[in-house]
Amino acid sequence: MSQLPTDRRYTKEHEWIKIEGDIATVGITEFAQSELGDVTYVEVPKVGEQLSQGQAFGVVESVKAVSDIYAPVAGEVVEVNDSLADEPETVNASPYEGAWMVKLRLAGPADSPDLLSADEYEQHIAAGGH
Amino acid sequence: MAEPLLFEMSRPERKGVPVPQSDVPEQALPAELCRDSLPLPEVAERDVVKHFTRLSQLNYGIDLGLYPLGSCTMKYNPRINEDAARQPGFAMIHPYQPAETVQGALELLYELQGYLAEISGFDAVTLQPAAGAHGELTGILVVRAYHESRGDSARTKVIVPDSAHGTNPATAAMAGYQVITVPSNARGNVDLEALRKVVGPDTAAMMITNPNTLGLYDEGASELVEIIHEAGGLVYNDGANFNAILGIVKPGEIGFDIMHYNVHKTFSTPHGGGGPGAGPVGVKAHLARFLPTPTVVKDETDAGPTYRLEPVPDSIGKLHAFWGNFGVLVRAYTYIIANGDTGLRAVSEHAVLNANYIRAKLSDVYAVPIDRINMHECLLSGSRQKKLGVRTLDIAKRLIDKGFYPPTVYFPLIIDEALLIEPTETETVETLDSFIAAMREIAREAEEQPEEVKSAPHHTPVRRLDEATAARRPNLRWQPPEQAAD
Numbered sequence: 001m002s003q004l005p006t007d008r009r010y011t012k013e014h015e016w017i018k019i020e021g022d023i024a025t026v027g028i029t030e031f032a033q034s035e036l037g038d039v040t041y042v043e044v045p046k047v048g049e050q051l052s053q054g055q056a057f058g059v060v061e062s063v064k065a066v067s068d069i070y071a072p073v074a075g076e077v078v079e080v081n082d083s084l085a086d087e088p089e090t091v092n093a094s095p096y097e098g099a100w101m102v103k104l105r106l107a108g109p110a111d112s113p114d115l116l117s118a119d120e121y122e123q124h125i126a127a128g129g130h
Numbered sequence: 131m132a133e134p135l136l137f138e139m140s141r142p143e144r145k146g147v148p149v150p151q152s153d154v155p156e157q158a159l160p161a162e163l164c165r166d167s168l169p170l171p172e173v174a175e176r177d178v179v180k181h182f183t184r185l186s187q188l189n190y191g192i193d194l195g196l197y198p199l200g201s202c203t204m205k206y207n208p209r210i211n212e213d214a215a216r217q218p219g220f221a222m223i224h225p226y227q228p229a230e231t232v233q234g235a236l237e238l239l240y241e242l243q244g245y246l247a248e249i250s251g252f253d254a255v256t257l258q259p260a261a262g263a264h265g266e267l268t269g270i271l272v273v274r275a276y277h278e279s280r281g282d283s284a285r286t287k288v289i290v291p292d293s294a295h296g297t298n299p300a301t302a303a304m305a306g307y308q309v310i311t312v313p314s315n316a317r318g319n320v321d322l323e324a325l326r327k328v329v330g331p332d333t334a335a336m337m338i339t340n341p342n343t344l345g346l347y348d349e350g351a352s353e354l355v356e357i358i359h360e361a362g363g364l365v366y367n368d369g370a371n372f373n374a375i376l377g378i379v380k381p382g383e384i385g386f387d388i389m390h391y392n393v394h395k396t397f398s399t400p401h402g403g404g405g406p407g408a409g410p411v412g413v414k415a416h417l418a419r420f421l422p423t424p425t426v427v428k429d430e431t432d433a434g435p436t437y438r439l440e441p442v443p444d445s446i447g448k449l450h451a452f453w454g455n456f457g458v459l460v461r462a463y464t465y466i467i468a469n470g471d472t473g474l475r476a477v478s479e480h481a482v483l484n485a486n487y488i489r490a491k492l493s494d495v496y497a498v499p500i501d502r503i504n505m506h507e508c509l510l511s512g513s514r515q516k517k518l519g520v521r522t523l524d525i526a527k528r529l530i531d532k533g534f535y536p537p538t539v540y541f542p543l544i545i546d547e548a549l550l551i552e553p554t555e556t557e558t559v560e561t562l563d564s565f566i567a568a569m570r571e572i573a574r575e576a577e578e579q580p581e582e583v584k585s586a587p588h589h590t591p592v593r594r595l596d597e598a599t600a601a602r603r604p605n606l607r608w609q610p611p612e613q614a615a616d
């Protein structure tokens with residue numbers, strides 16, 4: 001496993017979440033993209049949608065499988081990455097930067113016991129967490 | 131060598147068929163319906179026949195060799211089925227004929243309803259649905275009709291295990307239900323503790339496949355049925371893997387309420403050609419009044435039995451024109467009577483034996499994710515090979531070079547680098563041995579010359595296809611070169 005960015009938190013479902021002020025940016029991890037293989041389609045929600053924590057808000061489809069993406073925290077969708085519709089391969093090439101999926105305005109505290117640190121997430125993967 | 135497209139073979143003015151002179155007065159079409167050009171391929175009959183013959187020779191089908199596609203039961207289609215379906219009394223009749231002129235066909239449908247009910251332990255069967263997924267929809271519509279008939283409108287959820295075929299959650303969602311997924315435990319059974327936490331007064335049904343898609347018999351099936359029934363829900367059995375338990379287990383006796391039969395899997399009707407197919411559905415007596423209408427009934431008269439169609443009282447409606455894909459049902463009926471009760475049991479015994487033989491002969495070189503005696507298919511994983519940089523997809527592609535159709539890969543989704551192998555009962559031990567030898571050879575290649583595997587296939591008309599680009603930027607139809615360049 002390559003080094004995970006430490007400026008963000010992770011979920012057991014393989015999303016990452018980066019919090020700046022009251023805005024949370026969400027995407028999927030390097031491990032998730034490597035397990036999925038070549039991504040062929042990404043579906044993101046509409047701006048203005050209210051998401052509850054753990055709600056499935058989008059879909060990533062690859063040559064192998066279709067997976068839901070879950071909201072790591074509750075919030076309102078304020079921006080979505082429209083470029084993924086035309087260039088889903090960005091998810092494979094740049095999961096942590098270019099392929100951010102949504103930006104949420106936090107509805108509550110940014111901290112949740114379900115969010116993992118980079119170290120904890122690495123251990124979760126090493127333990128065979130799928 | 132890749133075969134050119136008919137469009138690429140086209141030459142101006144070349145014709146396949148001479149069109150006769152018109153012998154009726156010409157009528158001008160309205161101008162807005164006319165176009166200037168119609169770029170159809172211009173080819174000679176001879177070239178068309180060569181083209182399609184070559185394509186047919188490039189095809190790989192069940193009549194050419196082993197087709198171990200897990201969860202699909204690609205068994206041999208006995209030729210006697212075709213002989214029966216081509217009998218003029220079956221092949222030349224019309225659904226609008228009066229019932230008294232098609233008594234033989236109606237008798238066959240009546241008998242088949244009864245045979246399927248008997249084999250599976252259900253009370254009533256509809257033959258209308260056109261395929262397995264269509265049968266699932268039928269079953270879930272019956273679930274809805276049942277709850278509605280009791281004034282029970284609060285049931286909004288259908289539970290599926292995480293090992294389910296994708297059609298199960300898709301069916302539930304299509305029928306308007308919310309899908310709840312429950313995990314499997316380490317033995318590959320539905321996790322009953324997790325199930326207990328999600329069942330309740332909002333549970334409409336649970337859909338399970340037993341044996342499941344891990345190729346394992348769910349050891350908690352009876353308890354699972356009790357949990358759902360206690361909550362007031364119904365249990366739907368996806369019959370995709372029925373080939374493993376014919377003559378051994380009757381799903382109706384375990385307590386399942388509804389089940390569909392994939393006749394193209396279990397009962398050897400043609401498979402994978404895009405249809406026509408059939409996915410009959412069996413139900414317990416209390417659900418019979420909701421089945422698609424009509425059903426075939428038998429009247430005993432002094433002159434002997436007669437058969438007729440009868441409307442179903444509280445039917446969910448018609449699911450298919452007339453009474454289903456009759457020709458397919460003739461084939462399934464033929465298979466059932468050709469095998470008989472002991473023959474059908476032997477089908478399942480051999481299917482299970484063959485799949486366990488493959489697992490036992492490969493378990494020292496491929497990982498076995500769940501170490502149990504399996505049913506009619508065995509689940510391996512390419513996880514050891516993955517550490518060498520060789521993925522399951524590479525193993526599948528390399529099998530093509532060795533002359534085999536690859537098994538199902540990356541399904542079920544809960545198993546890393548899954549290889550789901552279903553040899554069926556119709557293969558000889560020699561065929562199984564040559565498949566095992568090919569799989570062992572690939573395992574050795576993955577260690578000694580991984581590039582050979584990663585760049586496979588080597589011996590096919592086209593090499594590895596770029597599936598990602600095909601999915602991202604699908605090119606679905608031919609266009610003239612000048613338009614394609616746009």
